[in-house]
Amino acid sequence: MSRKQTIKLAAAFGFGLVILFYLFWSMGFDNITRLFMEVKLEYFLYAAAVYFVSEILSSFALKIALKSKLRLRTILPSQMCGMLYSAVTPGRVGYYYTAFALAKKTKESRTKNIGLLTLMQGIGFFAKVVSCLIAVMYLSARFINQASRDYLLMASLVPILFVIIIALILYTKVVNRALMRVPSMQWALKHVTTLQHAGKEVSKGIILQLLLINFIGWFLVGLQWFYLAKSLSLDISYWDAFMIQPLLSAVMFVPFTPGGLGITEGGSALLFALMMPQIPSVEASAAGVAFVLLTRINSIAVDALGLIDMRIHAKSEK
Secondary structure (H helix, E strand, O other), X not given: OOHHHHHHHHHHHXXXXXXXXXXXXHHOHXXXXXXXXXXXXXXXXXXXHHHHHHHHHHHHHHXXXXXXXXXXXXHHHHHHHHHHHHOOOEOOHHHHHHHHHHHHHHOOOHHHHHHHHHHHHHHXXXXXXXXXXXXXXXXXXXXXXXXXXXXXXXXXXXXXXXXXXXXXXXXXXXXXXXXXXXXXXXXXXXXXXXXXHHHHOOOHHHHHHHHHHHHHHHHHHHHHHHHHHHHOOOOOOHHHHHHHHHHHHHXXXXXXXXOOOOHHHHHHHHHHHHHOOOOOHHHHHHHHHHXXXXXXXXXXXXXXXXXXXXXXXXXHOO
């Protein structure tokens, strides 16, 4: 990573911490830290186990998309390490580590793998669009606050925007024509063309399989979030956790801070204040902030197992 990239990442991380500090300050440090002190470890571990299963499922999706002969146990560390990187990079672009890692293992083109992962991301965002719209209908029937409607709309627009961008890159010549007009960027045209060919080679049958896997993953991660809510002793049903998951996870792709740090917690504070009217709004908002932070900790703790992938690469390069 260059010095300029490091400075940008540090600035984005700092911005996220400032937002987070403001949330802690406005809702009371004690309200949030108390929830962490009372976390029920058994539910936290249940959530971690479910998330691990979802990572196995995602690895299976990679195997299908890449048409790879690699075993799942070989793909899984790369998938998890990619998710670990995505959690600490703006827009979650760190996930593309997976493309580079698998290219080394399969001896195939990195650009081709990036194209396939971009297609998978597009399919994932399309699934998020559908799930966000379902969540909006479910939650709108219960919430009439204008602020909540604005947030639900914003969260739904994030995956829609990414689907449009990915579709333009993979299935149109818009980017190609733009690059051809800039002499200094024409070197990238070859890579974009390879991305497009890789995406177009994926059959409709495989796309449907990947879409189905995404929806199954929604149920699994919804269960992870439900267990994490239980670990914080929050009065939230499985269906509530299931419905807020696509909305909050979509906001994590907002590229202003690493993994949407601070921004996602703020959205969660708003949703929880509306979902838990039986307790003071400040306490409910604090629960929302603590909940998202706990989901981050839970997922990062599991994905940290993927760091073994970096050790494998280090040994293979000697």
